[in-house]
Amino acid sequence: MKYVSIESVEPGQFLGKTVYSGNGTALLSAGVQLTVFMINTLNRIGVTMLYIQDPDFDDVETEDILSEATKQTVINEMNGTFEAIRSGKEWSTKKIGVSVNRIMEDVLSNKELLIQLTDIRTEDNAQYVHAMNVCLISTLIGVNMGLNINQLKDLAIGALLHDVGKNGMTISDEEQQVDLKEHHTWRGFELIKSKREFNLLIAHTALQHHERIDGTGIPRGLEAEKIHTFAKIVAVANTYDNLINPLDHRGMLPHEACEELMAMSEKQLDHEVLVQFTRIISVYPNGMAVRLSTKETGVVVRQHRGLPGRPVVRVVRTNDDQLDVTEIDLAKQTTVFIEAVLA
Structure with missing residues (x-):
């Protein structure tokens, strides 16, 4: 899943995380294919960020403490x-x-x-x-x-x-x-x-x-x-x-x-x-797109307890029409930094 701004969501994409109403019932369930009407409605009721399913990041979980x-x-x-x-x-x-x-x-x-x-x-x-x-x-x-x-x-x-x-x-x-x-x-x-x-x-x-x-x-x-x-x-x-x-x-x-x-x-x-x-907060939540100091862009996929500012970032490159997927662990790559969040 990717965590993105509502402005960048497009019709046809699939919702990655359920949206709840004020009484705790599901307003839109995870997995639903979003329409123009749904996106406009979410925007109108105050939603600013969404989790969207992405085949390159299907394994990315939010690791919520609360079920x-x-x-x-x-x-x-x-x-x-x-x-x-x-x-x-x-x-x-x-x-x-x-x-x-x-x-x-x-x-x-x-x-x-x-x-x-x-x-x-x-x-x-x-x-x-x-x-x-x-x-x-x-x-x-x-x-x-x-x-x-x-x-x-x-x-x-x-x-x-x-x-x-x-x-x-x-x-x-x-x-x-x-x-x-x-x-x-x-x-x-x-x-x-x-x-x-x-x-x-x-x-x-x-x-x-x-x-x-x-x-x-x-x-x-x-x-x-x-x-x-x-x-x-x-x-x-x-x-x-x-x-x-x-x-x-x-x-x-x-x-x-x-x-x-x-x-x-x-x-x-x-x-x-x-x-x-x-020590307990995720500075860069899983699914968030970031730009690294190497000028590469990627998505945060895992966290380190005690090092909230140094997550693991997955970079997907296109090389001769083939995808090259690399995970950069910022806890180990100490000279690489997150330069910007691309929300």
Whole structure:
């Protein structure tokens, strides 16, 4: 499979990865042959990147930490939870627990894999995919930082619900607020605190995830030592996912977002958390087309744990009407670098 911009997709190509709707059902299944109508519809509902099948890269897998079943469960449960909150109804902590248990089970089973956030987003599923991704990143950072199973569960719940206070609010609602007690972090704190089944740390994770290490954050302007570790972890995960998938414009590529995060070290974000983050994230996801410093172009096909910026790149050359396929392992070819991403 190749990971490409929606603008470069052509009718007749086959979808490599399923597109889900906001309630977790399949909108378009992997393997479907794309038509002009389908491509235009995907563009209209906010899809910017797609996985496309390619015979030269049929063996390229995304190596997702979360299974498709887990993703469907989480998106569906988050949809139901957020809809209940928006309508003022009771929401189930048990359903949140089911989602978190599924995520934790997949993370602990696949913790040697690098995170590749390549799930296809639409306008109606973006909120739920964001919550799922922040939970995934936060949980794996927590594993790397040596948190025990109970701590990991509280962290995962706090990460999944970090933006729960946004329900029923528009972007303009929050921008026009003067009283920070009406900010989504406070709203989320109150919503989570009302559930006695949850540890109070979970509520504080939602409250503090927009605080900054230098004390310039909101809603309380807490400085480094006063911000809980869970909130510091969620802040990194939340910032990264927002950089690569903003709601109102095209996002950064993963390597660009990682550079942006590192520039925030000890100002907005915690340095130690960022160090652990760089060890779990795929800077160049499988299927992404790149140009090397040799001026050859290829596609990322495999990752190295601990060396996210040095993947294996497959280069396909045409030589006397025959294809010559070479794989360049950047972990071994130390003088070759990725010069540009061809998304």
